[in-house]
Amino acid sequence: xxxxxxxxxxxxxxxxxxxxxxxxxxLPSVTYKALMRTIQNGEPLDIEVANVVAHSMKEWAMEQxxxxxxxxxxxxxxxxxxxxxxxxxxxxxxxxxxRFSGKELIQGEPDASSFPNGGLRATFEARGYTAWDPTSYAxxxxxxxxIPTAFCSYTGEALDEKTPLLRSLAAIEEQANRVLSLFGExxxxxxxxxxxxxxxxxxxxxxxxxxxxxxxxxxxLFGYAPCKGQELDDHYxxxxxxxxxxxxxxxxxxxxxxxxxxKTKHNEVAPAQHELAPIFENANRAIDHNLLTxxxxxxxxxxxxxxxxQHEKPFAGINGSGKHDNWSLSANGKxxxxxxxxxxxxxxxxxxxxxxxxAVDEYQxxxxxxxxxxxxxxxxxxxxxxxxxxxxxxxxxxxxxxDALVNDHESEYISAHKVAMDLGVSVLPNFLKDNTxxxxxxxxxxxxxxxxxxxxxxxxxxxxxxxxxxTAVAKSLKDFADSMDGRSGxxxxxxxxxxxxxxxxxxxxxxxxxxxxxxxxEEEAARRGLSNYRTTAEAMPSLLQPKSVALLEEFEIxxxxxxRSRYEVKLEKYNKLINIEARTMKRMVxxxxxxxxxxxxDEVAQNIFHIEGVDNQADMGPHRELLGKLTAGMRRxxxxxxxxxxxxxxxxxxxxxxxxxxxNATEVIPLMDALRAEVDALEIVVARKYWPVPSYNDLLxxx
Ligand code: ADP
Ligand code: MG
Numbered sequence: 001x002x003x004x005x006x007x008x009x010x011x012x013x014x015x016x017x018x019x020x021x022x023x024x025x026x027l028p029s030v031t032y033k034a035l036m037r038t039i040q041n042g043e044p045l046d047i048e049v050a051n052v053v054a055h056s057m058k059e060w061a062m063e064q065x066x067x068x069x070x071x072x073x074x075x076x077x078x079x080x081x082x083x084x085x086x087x088x089x090x091x092x093x094x095x096x097x098x099r100f101s102g103k104e105l106i107q108g109e110p111d112a113s114s115f116p117n118g119g120l121r122a123t124f125e126a127r128g129y130t131a132w133d134p135t136s137y138a139x140x141x142x143x144x145x146x147i148p149t150a151f152c153s154y155t156g157e158a159l160d161e162k163t164p165l166l167r168s169l170a171a172i173e174e175q176a177n178r179v180l181s182l183f184g185e186x187x188x189x190x191x192x193x194x195x196x197x198x199x200x201x202x203x204x205x206x207x208x209x210x211x212x213x214x215x216x217x218x219x220x221l222f223g224y225a226p227c228k229g230q231e232l233d234d235h236y237x238x239x240x241x242x243x244x245x246x247x248x249x250x251x252x253x254x255x256x257x258x259x260x261x262x263k264t265k266h267n268e269v270a271p272a273q274h275e276l277a278p279i280f281e282n283a284n285r286a287i288d289h290n291l292l293t294x295x296x297x298x299x300x301x302x303x304x305x306x307x308x309x310q311h312e313k314p315f316a317g318i319n320g321s322g323k324h325d326n327w328s329l330s331a332n333g334k335x336x337x338x339x340x341x342x343x344x345x346x347x348x349x350x351x352x353x354x355x356x357x358x359a360v361d362e363y364q365x366x367x368x369x370x371x372x373x374x375x376x377x378x379x380x381x382x383x384x385x386x387x388x389x390x391x392x393x394x395x396x397x398x399x400x401x402x403d404a405l406v407n408d409h410e411s412e413y414i415s416a417h418k419v420a421m422d423l424g425v426s427v428l429p430n431f432l433k434d435n436t437x438x439x440x441x442x443x444x445x446x447x448x449x450x451x452x453x454x455x456x457x458x459x460x461x462x463x464x465x466x467x468x469x470x471t472a473v474a475k476s477l478k479d480f481a482d483s484m485d486g487r488s489g490x491x492x493x494x495x496x497x498x499x500x501x502x503x504x505x506x507x508x509x510x511x512x513x514x515x516x517x518x519x520x521x522e523e524e525a526a527r528r529g530l531s532n533y534r535t536t537a538e539a540m541p542s543l544l545q546p547k548s549v550a551l552l553e554e555f556e557i558x559x560x561x562x563x564r565s566r567y568e569v570k571l572e573k574y575n576k577l578i579n580i581e582a583r584t585m586k587r588m589v590x591x592x593x594x595x596x597x598x599x600x601x602d603e604v605a606q607n608i609f610h611i612e613g614v615d616n617q618a619d620m621g622p623h624r625e626l627l628g629k630l631t632a633g634m635r636r637x638x639x640x641x642x643x644x645x646x647x648x649x650x651x652x653x654x655x656x657x658x659x660x661x662x663x664n665a666t667e668v669i670p671l672m673d674a675l676r677a678e679v680d681a682l683e684i685v686v687a688r689k690y691w692p693v694p695s696y697n698d699l700l701x702x703x
Contacts, residue, residue: 014259016064018057018138018145026056039134040189042170050102057138058087058100061145069100069145071108071130074161075115076569078461080291081151083110084144105147106132116572118565120157128153133162136288139258148288157562161463162284164557168470169283171555175477176329176336176352182484182492183348188332192470193450195280196290197264199321199458200297201272201309202244204702207694208307212592216584217577218311218459219375222593222676224683225317226696229271236269244274247304251276254296260289270319271700280326280450283466290323290462312457313378315696316676320379321458325465328450329473338449350405351496354503355480356451357392359472360444361510363551364390365531365542366472367444368455370465372539372570374577376457377665381534386443386454388539389525389532391512393442399513405497406504441516464566471557476503536574537661543567571657578664582648585672589641592692593679594634600690601630626685633682640675647671 014021023032031052037043045053061069070082087098108130115128130149138147151160158164173190180188208214213221230236240248248265255262261279268275276293280286294310301308313320329336329352337353340346360367367390371380380388394402439445443455456465480499487495509528514521525532533539542548544567552558558566604627608620647667654660683691 009256012253013256016140016257017259018060019259022060023053023056026060027053031056035134045106045134047102047106050106052102054100054102054105057105057145058098061140062087062098064140066140066143066145068143069104069147071110071132071149072146073110073130073149073151074291074461074463075151075159076118076161076566077116078161078459078573080295081110081115082144082146100145108149110151115151115159116569117153117159118568118572120153120159120561120565128159133166133284135166135282136285137259139292141258141292157565158558161461162287164467164552164562165284165287165463165470167557168467168474168555171474171557172329172470172477175474175481176331178481179351179355179477180331180348182481182487182496185331190329190331190336191282192466193280193328193330193335194283194286194462194466195278195326195450196286196462197275197277197322197324197326198290198293198297198310199268199273199275199323201270201314201321202247202274202301202306203272203309203699205302205305205307207699207702211693211699212588213581213584214307214309214314217581218309219314219378220316220696220699221581221585221672222588222679222683222693223316223696223699224680226271226700228697228701229318230269233269235267235271235273238267240265240267240274243304243306247300247306248274248276250303251296251300254300255289255293258289258292258296260293262293268319268321270315272702273319273321280328282330283327283470287462287466294459310459312373312375312459313382315700316378318696318700320382320385322379322385322454323456323458323460323462325453325456325462325469326447326450327453327466327469335449337446337451347493347496350500351480352477353398353446354500355476356473357510358476358503358507359469360390360392361507362476363468363472363548364510365533365539365545366468366548366551367453367465368531368533369539369542370468371455371457371460372533372536372574373457373460374536374574374581375459376455377535379457380455386441387516387522387532388455388534389516389522389530390443390455390510391516391525391530392451392510393439393445393513393516394511395439395446395513398446399511402504402508402511405501406508408501439513439516442512443516467557471551471555474555475551535665536570537658537665540567540571540574540661541658543570568657571661575652575657575660575664578668579648579652582644582668582672585675586641586645586648588693589637589675589679593682594637596690596692597630597634597637597682597686600686601627601634603687603690604630629685630682633678633685637675637678637682640671640678644668644671644675 023035027035031049034045034049035053038045068084068086070084072080072082075081087100089097089099091097109127110130111127128151130151133148133150136148138145140146150163150166152163153159169192172192176190177187211220213219252262261281262276263279264277266275278289281289297308310321337349339349368388379385443453445452445454453465456462483499484492484495509530512521522532543563549560549563552563553560604623608623608627611618612620651660651663651668654663683695
């Protein structure tokens with residue numbers, strides 16, 4: 001538990017990180033400079049330099065109490081993996097030295113045969129290797145020096161989430177630099193920046209351990225709505241209860257030590273739901289940090305008698321948890337999605353804006369695919385979550401500018417602030433930043449100087465989403481740069497503005513500022529030809545489309561083989577999760593719910609028997625009605641259970657993952673929903689003492 005003494009944040013911040021400050025302090029200056037060239041420009045690091053870095057890392061780590069090191073990586077399971085190796089190296093005379101070599105720093109060889117690979121390694125070798133990613137700092141966790149790494153097969157195929165992300169960062173950097181050079185800017189370091197807002201639930205460990213569904217699937221497979229939900233809006237931003245507050249405080253301390261810029265914490269809309277938002281960083285680090293944050297949340301919760309649920313939809317009918325992906329591009333620290341101070345900067349802004357709009361429209365299916373998961377299927381389109389249709393919200397000011405450009409009326413553009421503005425090329429105005437985004441229903445919203453992608457689910461690793469976003473935008477930037485080649489000065493400005501107008505005209509259908517939750521939008525989106533994939537099973541095939549493969553191959557992000565393997569892994573994971581859920585459901589119905597309902601029915605029957613025995617005039621109508629309800633409900637539960645059992649076994653046996661997923665979505669899940677509804681209906685009829693598991697009231701409103 002934390003002490004009551006306030007933490008001096010600057011004293012602890014980054015103390016567990018081998019960051020630039022530590023490197024500068026500890027490495028010989030030539031080594032430091034060589035390492036910086038690797039970190040900043042991707043130059044290869046030679047083994048001599050690596051040896052020096054490794055030694056210094058080990059010395060530093062041991063001073064912080066570390067005894068082991070690990071290559072920390074992100075296989076396609078969605079979580080992070082680590083295998084700890086001691087620094088220990090026994091000597092011939094019976095003593096031990098502590099060693100860590102450059103080779104051990106740069107490369108590891110985990111036995112990778114148990115990680116998902118979608119058939120990739122079957123054709124090659126069972127071994128994989130991990131390679132140091134020097135762009136994300138090494139850190140210490142639990143007395144282990146963790147080295148962020150990429151994870152590949154021996155023939156170089158990516159087996160992880162990080163590798164394609166890093167490749168996409170290189171692609172967008174190159175193309176954005178080409179665009180900036182047209183604006184007369186020198187080559188610079190361009191990174192995509194990401195700030196991930198993490199939503200989660202905290203419930204008491206005591207109720208959690210009484211629910212098999214929560215323990216095995218992270219969500220409730222049964223449960224009638226609580227008497228009180230979120231309708232009073234009294235949880236959002238409400239005072240944080242002491243246990244939760246203590247948890248959040250310790251969490252912040254732990255994250256700050258790891259150099260994770262945790263900034264904002266608050267109660268969310270749903271009861272027992274909370275959020276943590278860090279300050280944005282470059283995408284690679286932001287995602288490493290998000291994964292660490294999630295892990296810390298899960299581990300720390302148990303110290304407070306709590307359990308942290310990171311599932312997208314732990315409770316039906318209650319808001320689910322997302323992970324908003326705030327995204328922008330930064331060139332040497334300058335935000336390229338920031339409307340500028342002068343006309344040229346505004347033109348540059350419009351070019352980047354139009355390219356993002358084009359990218360999101362062209363590759364909406366891939367973006368949707370990237371957020372597809374069994375858990376998120378329950379969230380997208382439900383309650384407060386964005387719909388499964390990708391669209392962009394721009395806000396009043398920008399929408400007006402886009403309209404003016406599309407209709408060639410830019411010279412008549414009047415800003416919301418009633419200042420006439422001339423959008424002629426050489427005199428593009430200083431338009432105002434619109435920070436007033438209150439459209440929470442948009443899946444992809446411009447929020448003043450960045451986009452906020454709200455579809456990703458809370459349990460997701462954001463690498464794939466950002467990989468797609470970066471690559472799709474790189475493609476639009478490339479097309480722009482290609483079409484501008486050789487132009488400069490006023491000719492370039494004219495052509496650039498024309499290009500922007502064309503893009504906006506061609507892709508205006510993706511822009512939607514209205515209510516994304518409404519039925520009318522679904523119909524309107526269909527008329528506009530926007531995709532609406534309701535389930536993972538429906539969303540996945542877009543990954544294999546020739547257009548998708550072509551994009552990923554063009555920028556050398558993923559080969560067709562790698563694409564196929566990812567597709568297989570994701571579908572397999574979906575099918576396995578549905579299999580676990582169906583099995584858990586059946587187990588709970590057979591061993592918990594049916595016996596409980598039967599016992600209660602027995603009590604009611606005995607009541608009737610006893611009361612009538614004493615008073616044969618007594619009106620036993622209500623008792624009989626209740627008994628009838630219980631036995632009829634049991635009949636329906638029994639029938640649905642039989643049907644689910646049959647469908648579950650039949651679908652599970654289907655070898656083709658896509659067909660299996662399709663059938664899970666259309667046959668198994670509807671039966672699970674129907675079975676749940678019958679059990680839930682009896683939950684509010686059966687006496688509480690008979691109900692075998694804690695209810696939503698117990699789970700969501702704990703002391
Ligand atoms: P809201 O709840 O209104 O969405 P938050 O403050 O909770 O706002 O989250 C906004 C997130 O966006 C933060 O993580 C913030 O650091 C991040 N962010 C701000 N500017 C950028 C940027 N240029 N690039 C990426 N993320 C950004
Ligand atoms: Mg947000």
